[in-house]
Amino acid sequence: MEQTIKIKATISGMTCDSCKVHVDAAIKNIAGIRDVQIDNWQAGNAEIVALPEVSNADIESAIAQVGYRAKIISKTTSRQNHSTNERFNFDLIIVGGGSAAFAAAIKASELEKSVLMINDGLPIGGTCVNVGCVPSKTLIRTAEAFHNTRQTNFDGIETGTSHLDFKTVIRQKRELVTNLRQKKYVNVISDDPNVTVLKGRAKLLDQNTVQVNGKKRTAQVILLATGSSTFVPDIPGLRESFYYTNDTLYELEELPEHLIVLGGRYIALENGQLFARLGSKVTVLQRSPRILPTEQADVTDQLTEYLTAEGVDVKTGVKIFSVENNGAVNVRIKTGDREETVRGTHLFVATGRKGNTEKLGMENVGIETFGNGFIKTDDYLRTNAPNVFAAGDVVGENLFVYSAAYEGALAVENAFSETLRLKEETPLPWVVFTDPQVAGVGKDEAGAEAAGIEFDVSVLQLSDVPRALAARNTKGFIKLIRNKTDDTLVGARILASEGSEMLMEVALAIKYKIPVRELRQMLHPYLTLSEGIKLAAITFDKDVAKLSCCAV
16 A cells, blocks of 8 residues: 655746646656646645655755746645555545535545545536636625615615726636635645545546546545536527636626626526626526526516516517627527517526536446436435446536535445435525525425425515615515415525525424424514514414514
């Protein structure tokens, strides 16, 4: 069994990707180097796996010879760089570097398993921190702040013309992404002697072997956590046209004059509104009769009204004939009996997700897929191939970062434990971060009816919530769905500016079957949005519009 050390270093002087290539080659030329991982040239962080005889001076000298400077931050001896099973190089190989992969690596290390994480494509951290949750939500808050400088619901406040420096907005976004990636991902795992991170594209050769960077690596268990990316529909001219996805939209240096958005669900609506608030003209093209088509009409119709009032042109029931981008974007569509060409300056595609499984070599082990390249797993996150598990977006069920993290850890538990634990993701809370937000958990009316539940519904308008009245923002409502047989909640839908902050009380009530009568009796601080849950619970049996603020 080969003993190795893990060296963490920072490299200064790099100014581009070519510099990173030169440094990587210089380190690999040192005798005794086993692996090199350089995060990116901007941060200059390097993780090196080497034999014990490789000294700090060896590394610093080699890097100095190609014109850069290295500083050794730490050096640790790997307790288990190789598998406890002599047949394999590692106990676990993880393909992917996002939330599912990191949760899996941390769990495996806790179990004293040796781990090789192989990452390619997006930087370490995957979709959420790099091109998803983090950049989109900070830009949504930026857009909200800018929007609020130009309008107010309060008398006595004069609004004026505000200036937007879009380049600075994007720079601040990049700084946040870089810092969080470093603190929450790179730093978390860099000092773990059980985990080795390798940059490269992995290909499955058999149920215990992958090939990466021309070398074979083996493990007792392989976990596929490669995530998802934008599904691009087969629309004539689209693939030949230049378009943006969430991978590229947040790197724009100039604010789009007119952004055309293909899609009408989470990603499409969040980005459509944020760019409209920053000053772009925005047109949303959704093929379904309603945006968020899996939700009830009361939610989607009101949200459409609010978006339209802010200037977002929402077109639903759209058939797209073709796309052309020859310096300007031209999308030929039909809505009802009307045909027209929508013209814009930028095109954003948010038409669903696909599993990142291309060129992964799954045909070599016969792994089954479904839908848009998603991996089929059982209730324990096992694929149909022995020793191969999958977790996160690539399994195509609940495409949320918190689901991915849960699944990554669970897959490792099931892979290395004598007993198996079922995947259990209900009740699953979710949020669309528009303004007002759409927050949901559990069943809506259609789901309750399909499940054969005898239910009733309480709908409380935000205009009956004192906190909303005080904030002069009464857009939306709170809807609770109750099982009449046992007085427990089975679901909720909330349309409110901070609806997400009310969601977990309902999720816990559903999970632990807390009766509605007990929610009514709980002491909720006055003038909080969460008080709306109590008032909605009271609304099952009383008209709160006719009650005092001290109603119980």
